Amino acid sequence: QAKSDHRHSLQLFSAEMNRRAQERASLERALQQALSDRSLMLHYQPQVLSSSPGTLHGVEALARWNHPQWGMVPPSQFIPVAEDAGLIHELTLWLLDEACRQLAAWRAAGHDVPCVAVNLSGRSFHRPEFAQEISDALQRHGLRASDVLLEITESVMMDARPVTLQNIEALHHQGFKLSLDDFGTGYSSLSYLHRLPISELKLDMAFVQDLTTSATARALTVSVLSIAHSLGMVVVAEGVETIGQQQWLQTHGCPVMQGYLFGKPLPPDEIEAWLCAQAPRPYR
Protein backbone atom coordinates (compact mmCIF):
# COMPACT_ATOMS: atom_id res chain seq x y z
CA GLN A 1 0.00 0.00 0.00
CA ALA A 2 2.64 2.48 1.05
CA LYS A 3 4.72 1.64 -1.98
CA SER A 4 1.91 2.30 -4.44
CA ASP A 5 1.04 5.61 -2.69
CA HIS A 6 4.59 6.59 -3.16
CA ARG A 7 4.53 5.63 -6.79
CA HIS A 8 1.30 7.57 -7.28
CA SER A 9 2.75 10.73 -5.78
CA LEU A 10 5.86 10.33 -7.91
CA GLN A 11 3.65 10.20 -10.99
CA LEU A 12 1.82 13.35 -9.88
CA PHE A 13 5.11 14.98 -9.19
CA SER A 14 6.50 14.22 -12.60
CA ALA A 15 3.27 15.28 -14.31
CA GLU A 16 3.59 18.61 -12.48
CA MET A 17 7.25 18.93 -13.48
CA ASN A 18 6.34 18.19 -17.04
CA ARG A 19 3.58 20.79 -17.03
CA ARG A 20 5.96 23.40 -15.65
CA ALA A 21 8.66 22.56 -18.17
CA GLN A 22 6.13 22.97 -20.97
CA GLU A 23 4.89 26.26 -19.56
CA ARG A 24 8.45 27.48 -19.35
CA ALA A 25 9.21 26.38 -22.91
CA SER A 26 6.18 28.20 -24.31
CA LEU A 27 7.02 31.31 -22.29
CA GLU A 28 10.50 31.15 -23.73
CA ARG A 29 9.27 30.81 -27.32
CA ALA A 30 6.82 33.69 -26.87
CA LEU A 31 9.54 35.88 -25.37
CA GLN A 32 11.86 35.12 -28.26
CA GLN A 33 9.05 36.18 -30.59
CA ALA A 34 8.37 39.37 -28.61
CA LEU A 35 12.04 40.24 -28.83
CA SER A 36 12.22 39.73 -32.55
CA ASP A 37 9.10 41.77 -33.26
CA ARG A 38 10.03 44.35 -30.64
CA SER A 39 6.69 44.09 -28.85
CA LEU A 40 8.10 44.61 -25.37
CA MET A 41 7.66 48.10 -23.97
CA LEU A 42 9.11 50.33 -21.33
CA HIS A 43 7.18 52.14 -18.66
CA TYR A 44 8.84 54.88 -16.63
CA GLN A 45 8.46 55.62 -12.95
CA PRO A 46 9.19 59.08 -11.52
CA GLN A 47 11.94 59.41 -8.93
CA VAL A 48 11.40 62.69 -7.08
CA LEU A 49 13.40 64.98 -4.83
CA SER A 50 12.29 64.80 -1.19
CA SER A 51 12.73 68.53 -0.87
CA SER A 52 10.48 69.16 -3.87
CA PRO A 53 8.31 66.16 -4.84
CA GLY A 54 7.24 67.84 -8.09
CA THR A 55 10.85 67.84 -9.29
CA LEU A 56 12.35 64.82 -11.01
CA HIS A 57 15.63 63.25 -9.97
CA GLY A 58 15.09 60.90 -12.89
CA VAL A 59 12.84 58.13 -14.15
CA GLU A 60 13.35 54.37 -13.91
CA ALA A 61 12.71 52.36 -17.07
CA LEU A 62 10.83 49.12 -16.33
CA ALA A 63 10.19 46.40 -18.90
CA ARG A 64 6.57 45.56 -19.79
CA TRP A 65 5.29 42.68 -21.85
CA ASN A 66 1.69 42.64 -23.00
CA HIS A 67 1.18 39.23 -24.54
CA PRO A 68 -1.70 38.99 -27.07
CA GLN A 69 -3.30 36.03 -25.25
CA TRP A 70 -1.91 36.07 -21.72
CA GLY A 71 -2.12 39.80 -21.12
CA MET A 72 0.48 41.57 -19.00
CA VAL A 73 3.28 39.21 -17.98
CA PRO A 74 5.17 40.70 -15.00
CA PRO A 75 8.96 41.18 -15.27
CA SER A 76 9.41 39.04 -12.14
CA GLN A 77 8.19 36.21 -14.39
CA PHE A 78 9.84 36.88 -17.74
CA ILE A 79 13.21 38.34 -16.71
CA PRO A 80 14.32 35.04 -15.08
CA VAL A 81 13.18 33.17 -18.21
CA ALA A 82 15.16 35.56 -20.40
CA GLU A 83 18.20 35.01 -18.18
CA ASP A 84 18.00 31.22 -18.32
CA ALA A 85 17.28 31.14 -22.04
CA GLY A 86 20.24 33.36 -22.92
CA LEU A 87 17.94 36.14 -24.16
CA ILE A 88 18.63 38.68 -21.43
CA HIS A 89 21.52 40.36 -23.15
CA GLU A 90 19.62 41.07 -26.34
CA LEU A 91 16.69 42.26 -24.23
CA THR A 92 18.90 44.56 -22.16
CA LEU A 93 20.59 46.16 -25.15
CA TRP A 94 17.30 46.73 -26.88
CA LEU A 95 15.66 48.26 -23.77
CA LEU A 96 18.71 50.42 -23.18
CA ASP A 97 18.56 51.69 -26.74
CA GLU A 98 14.83 52.36 -26.38
CA ALA A 99 15.31 54.21 -23.06
CA CYS A 100 18.00 56.38 -24.67
CA ARG A 101 15.80 57.11 -27.66
CA GLN A 102 12.95 58.10 -25.34
CA LEU A 103 15.10 60.36 -23.17
CA ALA A 104 16.45 62.14 -26.25
CA ALA A 105 12.89 62.53 -27.59
CA TRP A 106 11.62 64.00 -24.30
CA ARG A 107 14.44 66.50 -24.25
CA ALA A 108 13.89 67.43 -27.88
CA ALA A 109 10.25 68.14 -26.95
CA GLY A 110 11.39 70.43 -24.15
CA HIS A 111 10.70 68.13 -21.20
CA ASP A 112 13.22 68.37 -18.41
CA VAL A 113 14.08 64.74 -17.59
CA PRO A 114 17.49 64.72 -15.84
CA CYS A 115 18.27 61.04 -16.41
CA VAL A 116 16.90 57.58 -17.04
CA ALA A 117 17.73 54.58 -14.83
CA VAL A 118 18.06 51.20 -16.53
CA ASN A 119 18.11 47.77 -14.84
CA LEU A 120 21.02 45.56 -15.85
CA SER A 121 21.35 41.82 -15.42
CA GLY A 122 24.49 40.37 -13.89
CA ARG A 123 24.87 38.05 -16.86
CA SER A 124 25.66 40.90 -19.24
CA PHE A 125 28.70 41.78 -17.17
CA HIS A 126 30.25 38.47 -18.26
CA ARG A 127 30.58 39.81 -21.80
CA PRO A 128 33.89 41.58 -22.37
CA GLU A 129 32.26 44.04 -24.80
CA PHE A 130 29.40 45.08 -22.49
CA ALA A 131 30.77 48.47 -21.37
CA GLN A 132 31.42 49.37 -25.00
CA GLU A 133 27.94 48.25 -26.07
CA ILE A 134 26.42 50.56 -23.44
CA SER A 135 28.38 53.58 -24.57
CA ASP A 136 27.55 52.80 -28.21
CA ALA A 137 23.83 52.95 -27.34
CA LEU A 138 24.27 56.40 -25.78
CA GLN A 139 26.21 57.69 -28.74
CA ARG A 140 23.52 56.58 -31.16
CA HIS A 141 21.16 59.00 -29.41
CA GLY A 142 23.57 61.80 -28.70
CA LEU A 143 23.53 61.27 -24.93
CA ARG A 144 26.28 61.44 -22.36
CA ALA A 145 27.20 58.93 -19.66
CA SER A 146 25.65 61.15 -16.98
CA ASP A 147 22.26 60.90 -18.71
CA VAL A 148 21.87 57.23 -17.81
CA LEU A 149 22.02 55.60 -14.39
CA LEU A 150 22.93 51.93 -14.45
CA GLU A 151 21.10 49.85 -11.82
CA ILE A 152 22.92 46.72 -10.73
CA THR A 153 22.18 44.28 -7.94
CA GLU A 154 24.28 43.16 -5.02
CA SER A 155 25.14 39.94 -6.90
CA VAL A 156 26.98 41.99 -9.54
CA MET A 157 28.83 43.90 -6.86
CA MET A 158 29.90 40.61 -5.23
CA ASP A 159 30.86 38.91 -8.52
CA ALA A 160 34.61 38.43 -8.43
CA ARG A 161 35.07 37.51 -12.12
CA PRO A 162 37.78 39.66 -13.70
CA VAL A 163 35.52 40.39 -16.69
CA THR A 164 32.81 41.82 -14.40
CA LEU A 165 35.30 44.07 -12.64
CA GLN A 166 36.76 45.18 -15.96
CA ASN A 167 33.31 46.18 -17.21
CA ILE A 168 32.59 48.08 -14.00
CA GLU A 169 35.93 49.87 -14.21
CA ALA A 170 35.41 50.71 -17.88
CA LEU A 171 31.93 52.10 -17.20
CA HIS A 172 33.22 54.17 -14.32
CA HIS A 173 36.06 55.45 -16.48
CA GLN A 174 33.55 56.49 -19.15
CA GLY A 175 31.66 58.52 -16.54
CA PHE A 176 28.68 56.24 -15.92
CA LYS A 177 27.07 56.17 -12.49
CA LEU A 178 26.13 52.90 -10.87
CA SER A 179 23.13 52.47 -8.60
CA LEU A 180 22.76 49.50 -6.26
CA ASP A 181 19.19 48.19 -6.54
CA ASP A 182 17.21 46.46 -3.78
CA PHE A 183 19.85 47.42 -1.24
CA GLY A 184 19.58 45.51 2.00
CA THR A 185 17.99 42.35 0.61
CA GLY A 186 21.12 40.57 -0.62
CA TYR A 187 24.17 39.28 1.12
CA SER A 188 26.68 41.89 0.12
CA SER A 189 29.44 43.05 2.35
CA LEU A 190 29.44 46.73 3.21
CA SER A 191 33.16 46.89 2.50
CA TYR A 192 32.41 46.51 -1.21
CA LEU A 193 30.56 49.83 -1.19
CA HIS A 194 33.72 51.84 -1.16
CA ARG A 195 35.75 49.44 -3.27
CA LEU A 196 33.46 49.85 -6.26
CA PRO A 197 32.32 53.10 -7.89
CA ILE A 198 28.74 53.01 -6.59
CA SER A 199 27.12 56.43 -6.44
CA GLU A 200 23.56 55.57 -5.44
CA LEU A 201 21.82 53.10 -3.11
CA LYS A 202 18.21 52.11 -3.65
CA LEU A 203 16.76 51.20 -0.29
CA ASP A 204 14.57 48.18 -0.89
CA MET A 205 10.84 48.67 -0.48
CA ALA A 206 10.73 45.96 2.19
CA PHE A 207 12.36 48.46 4.57
CA VAL A 208 10.24 51.38 3.42
CA GLN A 209 6.99 49.49 3.86
CA ASP A 210 7.88 48.54 7.45
CA LEU A 211 8.99 52.02 8.53
CA THR A 212 5.85 52.97 10.38
CA THR A 213 5.42 49.59 12.13
CA SER A 214 8.91 48.27 12.81
CA ALA A 215 11.59 49.83 14.99
CA THR A 216 14.14 47.50 13.36
CA ALA A 217 13.29 48.78 9.86
CA ARG A 218 13.67 52.35 11.17
CA ALA A 219 17.04 51.59 12.80
CA LEU A 220 18.35 49.89 9.64
CA THR A 221 17.15 52.75 7.45
CA VAL A 222 18.83 55.31 9.71
CA SER A 223 22.13 53.37 9.37
CA VAL A 224 21.83 53.06 5.59
CA LEU A 225 21.20 56.81 5.30
CA SER A 226 24.18 57.52 7.51
CA ILE A 227 26.58 55.17 5.68
CA ALA A 228 25.48 56.51 2.31
CA HIS A 229 25.85 60.08 3.49
CA SER A 230 29.38 59.51 4.75
CA LEU A 231 30.37 57.74 1.52
CA GLY A 232 28.88 60.52 -0.58
CA MET A 233 26.14 58.34 -2.07
CA VAL A 234 22.57 59.29 -2.92
CA VAL A 235 19.80 57.16 -1.37
CA VAL A 236 16.61 56.47 -3.30
CA ALA A 237 13.82 55.00 -1.17
CA GLU A 238 11.80 52.51 -3.25
CA GLY A 239 8.12 51.70 -2.84
CA VAL A 240 7.00 54.85 -1.00
CA GLU A 241 3.22 54.55 -0.82
CA THR A 242 2.05 56.63 2.14
CA ILE A 243 2.45 60.16 3.44
CA GLY A 244 3.63 58.67 6.73
CA GLN A 245 6.55 56.95 4.97
CA GLN A 246 7.33 60.10 2.97
CA GLN A 247 7.40 62.27 6.09
CA TRP A 248 9.58 59.86 8.03
CA LEU A 249 12.06 59.58 5.14
CA GLN A 250 12.14 63.32 4.60
CA THR A 251 12.71 64.02 8.30
CA HIS A 252 15.59 61.53 8.33
CA GLY A 253 17.34 63.05 5.34
CA CYS A 254 16.57 60.63 2.50
CA PRO A 255 17.14 62.75 -0.61
CA VAL A 256 15.17 60.87 -3.32
CA MET A 257 11.94 58.85 -3.30
CA GLN A 258 10.16 56.58 -5.74
CA GLY A 259 6.80 54.92 -5.27
CA TYR A 260 3.11 54.88 -6.03
CA LEU A 261 2.62 57.95 -3.81
CA PHE A 262 4.39 60.05 -6.46
CA GLY A 263 3.64 58.03 -9.56
CA LYS A 264 3.32 54.47 -10.84
CA PRO A 265 5.40 53.22 -13.76
CA LEU A 266 3.71 54.95 -16.71
CA PRO A 267 3.87 54.77 -20.51
CA PRO A 268 5.89 57.63 -22.05
CA ASP A 269 2.92 59.86 -22.94
CA GLU A 270 1.60 59.67 -19.38
CA ILE A 271 5.03 60.67 -18.08
CA GLU A 272 4.68 63.78 -20.22
CA ALA A 273 1.26 64.41 -18.70
CA TRP A 274 2.77 63.88 -15.24
CA LEU A 275 5.51 66.41 -16.00
CA CYS A 276 2.99 68.97 -17.21
CA ALA A 277 0.82 68.45 -14.11
CA GLN A 278 3.84 69.12 -11.85
CA ALA A 279 4.96 72.24 -13.67
CA PRO A 280 4.28 75.49 -11.78
CA ARG A 281 1.09 77.08 -13.01
CA PRO A 282 1.61 80.77 -13.76
CA TYR A 283 -1.96 82.00 -13.11
CA ARG A 284 -3.07 80.56 -9.83
Ligand code: C2E
Ligand atom coordinates in the same frame (compact mmCIF):
# COMPACT_ATOMS: atom_id res chain seq x y z
P1 C2E B 1 13.16 46.94 -9.36
O1 C2E B 1 14.20 47.36 -10.32
O2 C2E B 1 13.51 46.98 -7.91
O3 C2E B 1 11.90 47.87 -9.68
C1 C2E B 1 11.00 48.35 -8.73
C2 C2E B 1 9.72 47.55 -8.76
O4 C2E B 1 8.86 48.04 -7.72
C3 C2E B 1 8.92 47.70 -10.04
O5 C2E B 1 8.24 46.46 -10.25
C4 C2E B 1 7.91 48.79 -9.67
O6 C2E B 1 6.74 48.75 -10.45
C5 C2E B 1 7.61 48.42 -8.24
N1 C2E B 1 7.13 49.56 -7.45
C6 C2E B 1 7.50 50.86 -7.57
N2 C2E B 1 6.89 51.63 -6.64
C7 C2E B 1 6.13 50.79 -5.91
C8 C2E B 1 5.24 51.00 -4.79
O7 C2E B 1 5.05 52.11 -4.29
N3 C2E B 1 4.65 49.89 -4.28
C9 C2E B 1 4.84 48.65 -4.81
N4 C2E B 1 4.19 47.63 -4.24
N5 C2E B 1 5.66 48.42 -5.87
C10 C2E B 1 6.29 49.49 -6.40
P2 C2E B 1 8.23 45.77 -11.69
O8 C2E B 1 8.14 46.78 -12.77
O9 C2E B 1 7.21 44.67 -11.62
O10 C2E B 1 9.67 45.13 -11.80
C11 C2E B 1 10.10 44.11 -10.93
C12 C2E B 1 11.56 43.83 -11.09
O11 C2E B 1 11.83 43.26 -12.37
C13 C2E B 1 12.44 45.07 -11.02
O12 C2E B 1 12.65 45.45 -9.67
C14 C2E B 1 13.70 44.59 -11.71
O13 C2E B 1 14.48 43.83 -10.82
C15 C2E B 1 13.13 43.66 -12.78
N6 C2E B 1 13.07 44.39 -14.06
C16 C2E B 1 12.11 45.20 -14.56
N7 C2E B 1 12.45 45.69 -15.78
C17 C2E B 1 13.68 45.17 -16.05
C18 C2E B 1 14.60 45.30 -17.15
O14 C2E B 1 14.37 46.03 -18.14
N8 C2E B 1 15.77 44.60 -17.07
C19 C2E B 1 16.09 43.81 -15.99
N9 C2E B 1 17.26 43.15 -15.98
N10 C2E B 1 15.26 43.69 -14.93
C20 C2E B 1 14.08 44.35 -14.95
Ligand code: MG
Ligand atom coordinates in the same frame (compact mmCIF):
# COMPACT_ATOMS: atom_id res chain seq x y z
MG1 MG C 1 15.50 48.84 -10.43
Ligand code: MG
Ligand atom coordinates in the same frame (compact mmCIF):
# COMPACT_ATOMS: atom_id res chain seq x y z
MG1 MG D 1 14.52 47.73 -6.54
Ligand code: MG
Ligand atom coordinates in the same frame (compact mmCIF):
# COMPACT_ATOMS: atom_id res chain seq x y z
MG1 MG E 1 13.98 44.33 -7.74
